[in-house]
Amino acid sequence: MAFRSISEHRLTDRSGPLIELTRATKVYGGRPVLREVSLMVESGTALALIGRNGSGKSTLLSILAGLTQLTSGTIQRSKDTISIGYAPEAFPGLKFSAEQYLRSMGRIGGMPEAGLKERITALLEAFHLEQFRTYPMTSFSKGMLQKVNLIQSLLPKPELLLLDEPMSGLDLPAQHTLIELLQELKQGGTAMVFSVHEPLCVETLADGVHVLQAGQTVIKVSETASLQDKPSTYIMCTAIASPQKSALGEMPGLLSIEAVRDEYGMECSGLTVEREWTDQCLRYVLDAGGSVISVERRRGLSGLMQWMDPKTVQEEQPL
Numbered sequence: 001m002a003f004r005s006i007s008e009h010r011l012t013d014r015s016g017p018l019i020e021l022t023r024a025t026k027v028y029g030g031r032p033v034l035r036e037v038s039l040m041v042e043s044g045t046a047l048a049l050i051g052r053n054g055s056g057k058s059t060l061l062s063i064l065a066g067l068t069q070l071t072s073g074t075i076q077r078s079k080d081t082i083s084i085g086y087a088p089e090a091f092p093g094l095k096f097s098a099e100q101y102l103r104s105m106g107r108i109g110g111m112p113e114a115g116l117k118e119r120i121t122a123l124l125e126a127f128h129l130e131q132f133r134t135y136p137m138t139s140f141s142k143g144m145l146q147k148v149n150l151i152q153s154l155l156p157k158p159e160l161l162l163l164d165e166p167m168s169g170l171d172l173p174a175q176h177t178l179i180e181l182l183q184e185l186k187q188g189g190t191a192m193v194f195s196v197h198e199p200l201c202v203e204t205l206a207d208g209v210h211v212l213q214a215g216q217t218v219i220k221v222s223e224t225a226s227l228q229d230k231p232s233t234y235i236m237c238t239a240i241a242s243p244q245k246s247a248l249g250e251m252p253g254l255l256s257i258e259a260v261r262d263e264y265g266m267e268c269s270g271l272t273v274e275r276e277w278t279d280q281c282l283r284y285v286l287d288a289g290g291s292v293i294s295v296e297r298r299r300g301l302s303g304l305m306q307w308m309d310p311k312t313v314q315e316e317q318p319l
């Protein structure tokens with residue numbers, strides 16, 4: 001079931017969001033390619049964007065990077081300027097050598113000359129590109145170009161890292177190198193949003209998952225660790241008043257609670273609860289004066305695999 005999310009409330013709030021999108025809509029030539037998408041990312045956390053080809057992932061990343069303007073909705077950053085690393089999906093093979101290109105990107109990013117050379121060398125070595133550092137990128141394979149693309153985004157150790165299908169074209173050792181680098185950056189406080197078709201990235205890195213279909217959010221998981229392979233139930237009910245909502249937040253088995261709208265635009269609450277706590281949760285909603293609108297089975301993280309399995313990945317139908 002598609003729903004329109006108006007905000008997301010984490011049960012365990014850490015700090016405030018580094019960046020937050022509210023009801024982000026993007027229209028190209030009269031055609032909406034993103035519709036009322038809301039999400040937020042906190043420092044030191046990773047959000048995976050999943051969805052079939054054409055579902056709007058690249059558009060969303062480009063909006064977060066500040067390269068694409070919203071048609072409506074808002075984007076809020078925790079401060080005026082946050083340092084952003086962005087690896088787009090398409091990366092051209094330029095005439096420069098990898099080293100020349102990376103040095104230019106580092107300088108443009110304001111990196112001091114002293115540390116820049118060392119950082120480039122360390123990243124080229126990590127991705128086994130060191131011996132090709134002086135070669136023109138026109139001679140590079142797809143995977144080698146993707147490595148340079150990723151390295152340029154990782155150079156300044158950004159506060160926010162945006163990666164569009166980072167695993168694309170990488171061989172297995174490079175995939176593992178990338179995961180290790182990203183885990184390190186995340187531990188150091190970098191927030192990241194990436195689009196992926198590979199479960200490995202989600203399992204090893206993501207704290208949350210956002211599934212897009214035809215530009216709309218269809219599934220939002222805010223704590224992947226707690227959902228991992230645990231079946232859950234999604235309960236949509238009439239909006240619950242704040243005091244009862246706080247008490248509900250203490251209920252064992254509750255994984256997330258969010259404000260959503262039903263198909264008529266009415267404000268509702270969406271609760272994700274571990275399967276075995278479904279009855280208790282329904283009882284609580286009714287006792288709190290709420291009314292149950294719908295109850296859905298959710299299949300845990302493994303249920304998200306259908307959106308990542310290449311065998312089932314199809315083009316999105318035109319809206």
Ligand SMILES: Nc1ncnc2c1ncn2[C@@H]1O[C@H](COP(=O)(O)OP(=O)(O)OP(=O)(O)O)[C@@H](O)[C@H]1O
Pocket residue numbers: 028029033051052053054055056057058059060089
């Ligand atoms: N500059 C543009 N002008 C017109 N339409 C665009 C533009 N950019 C993207 N679109 C359209 O927006 C829709 C979403 O595209 P987007 O690239 O964001 O999807 P995606 O989920 O990243 O797809 P993929 O997995 O294939 O990379 C597509 O229908 C695409 O044709």
